[in-house]
Amino acid sequence: MMDFELLEKLVAVRGTSGDEISIKEFLIDYITSHQSNWKQQPEIIQGEEFQDAIILVFGQPKTAIFAHIDTIGFMTGYDKNLIKIGGPRIIDGIQLVGSDSQGEIETELLVIEEEDGSSHINYVYDREIDRGTPLSFKPDFRLTDTHVQSPYMDNRLGVWVALQVAKELENGIIVFSTYEEHGGGSVGFLGKYIYEKYNVRQALISDITWVTDGVHHGKGVAISMRDSGIPRRKYLNRIIDIAKTSSVPFQLEVESAGGSDGTMLQKTDLPFDWCFIGAPEDNVHSPDEKVALSDIQSMIDLYQLLMKKL
Template sequence: MNTTFLEKLVAVQGASGDESRIKDFILNHIKKEQNTWKVQPKIIHGKGFQDTLLLVFGEKPTTAIFAHIDTIGYNIGYDNELIKIGGPRAIDGMELVGRDSHGIIETELMIIENENGSVNYKAVFERTIDRGTVLSFKPNFRENDEFIQSPYMDNRLGVWTALEVAKTLENGAIAFSTYEETGGGSVGFLGKYLYDNYDINQALIADITWVTPGVTHGNGVAISMRDKGIPRKVYLDQIIGIAKESGIPFQLEVESAGGSDGTALQESYLPFDWCFIGAPEDHVHSPDEKVHKEDIKNMIAIFEKLMTKL
């Protein structure tokens, strides 16, 4: 497994609301590599699409992969206060990086416990950082024979999966969405465009789930039967049937909470079927997100299979 490009992906800053750099990075990669793909896609982006990106392959696309490109992080408030973007874990001394009008920032998070029991977070830095500056976990990509551990496997691993599938995809679409970590915001108009222009009404969500007592490392990609959202059972059964026939290892996930681009599709007015499929990770929303390499391989393989069968 060559993870060189994945390591580059996780190093590009792109917290919710600040996705322009990661969008441009992905777009440049596509333009460079698409001539080696089986089918050259139609690339849709620009005015009216914010920092999202759509790829449409072939004459008869039926299914879209949705992969969000944004991450969690922090904004600088007043006096170097840190305000969460999404739900990052706050660990005293964790390293954060960014840039403001004065230059590059490398700082640490300090947890301040107040007398009333509340908690504040502050960036330890020799000067006041510009208000609104976005800070992210410092890149720290680690790999051994079994695991990859890095900030932002959620969801750069989903993005990487989609780009791996793109190499051989003949008919289908890939939607690189934004704002997922803060509750969605682009899935509605991406879904509408695909539905109105290509009659696509089914989706696979390429994202990363959690290691739990029921979903563990090394036992296959997780097919989620539900989280906060509930996929339509007919569509879910079709996906599970294809997965069983393929022989690709997978686990069934059943959760009561959590959401994704699939939840945003379900909450829209669009008649989209959807299913969340992703490798399980440990140390969620931290600088040490950990995923088993066999689960990554199975994630890519099952997306490749489903995009030819649905």
Template sequence: MELLKQLCQIHAPSGNEVQLTQFLLNYIEQNKANWRVTPQVLAGEDFQDCIILVFGQPRTAIFAHIDSIGFTVRYGRQLVRIGGPDTETGYQLVGQDSQGPIACTLQVSEEDGSLQYEFEREIDRGTELVFACNFRETQDTVQSCYLDNRLGVYNALRVAETLENGAIVFSCWEEHKGGSVAYLARYLYDNYRVKQALISDITWVTDGVHPGQGVVISMRDSLIPRRSFVNKIISLAQQSHVSFQLEVEGAGGSDGKDLQQSDIPWDWCFVGAPEDNVHSPDEIVHKDDIDSMVALYQVLMREL
């Protein structure tokens, strides 16, 4: 879990993912020679802070967003949400501005729910603050802020080790309305004719989805993927004997939204481990679900 711990500690709220982008580029450069196939690495200004890895002759792409939720400092001591973070007075927030490192406390107004920070000085406006990372591991679970979606990134890196044909996309802005997947998807379609995708992201523990019972295949959330593609994934999962669960929800979204709403005939399906304490500093995931997520992705990327 050391790699996952490192990922969770990196400052990368939506719109300022550059530190995680650089970490990933360094990690890929140091490890790609040991992978079964050495990928082509696509990054730079044409991709903003996103990365595409192309292995062999790709048929399917994994999309894993690298950004997190957080807060932006407004005026005075006001905070504005980045995405949909859980908010509770006393949460520890960290960041850095022109005056140095920041470790402050979130304050939620009992009157109107407005957000402020408590700190010894005023923080530069526009500074992003994120949850302080307290990574905890037991025999059965890992717990930390930003398992959504550093665990999806971790899964993609693990799958990269044995991937022969496929693409891995590290996208930005997903937590705050998206925006990068459209041009990344267009690039993959125009250059490689790839038009099917797995969304490597983290879903919720609910009354129908339970920790420790396997990776989740989402049949729908606020969007509805094409049923024939989802059925193919379910069939492959059944044949693989990897533990999995089926999810049916009416809310939530992912990078799949931009794929479905594009002018390219993308098929997509959300496949990810379930977590509890969503969007809080205490997100928790069962290790068995992490293992089944990696195992099922290895099967799907080989067979799709």
């Protein structure tokens, strides 16, 4: 039985790129409260030198799971203007939440069309919100017998999957990274730390991908053969071979765009192998991201298997 109550709580915690402290604190509280029930109690590595990221080290690790904890959103600019954080969908009337020096905020996005055909986005509120305030999609968690739909499946679902794997993990590392949605920012030093201290140089990227012409709901977790980055074929083939010999449903993804913590790892000077593996979602970067429950289960199952076999 999948614990979707935890997923709903994760979605509700605000954490746009650069403002991850609340979701970090939520995760630290959850981990310290629940790790006594896990098969192996991890070493928890965090602190100012790691900014708002967290590293969990289990046993004798060979492979690391990377899951980014930040989300897309908006930041208030001048004269009620909104500036994007990452790449959120711009839909008139989207409800946004946040807080500033005067308290809690619930507002909505307004698309303003100009006569010259250009457009810009503002917020609708009875006062001017403090300049530089992060705003995120209002939580709206919907669960059916077949799907879950909510803002921020990308990547609170990837974080949630990593926590499910943590329950049974004996040897491995889980890295909760930051800044992924707005260009990366922590993967370089996190990768350097686990490579130098534990000699770990292979990674799995627990993130959520897209429903496309070749990747569909209900067909299993997607193993990405490429997006804007290309994983090393030898490592990728090992993963695909393990998946083929299992009973876990999976599909292969080949895309020309998109990026992840894996792309950021590839841009470092570290000899990391990496592969993005995630359930596909519809309505990407909107308040209505939708994922099939069967694909979530196959994502958990494949991660558990790979952390034992790689």
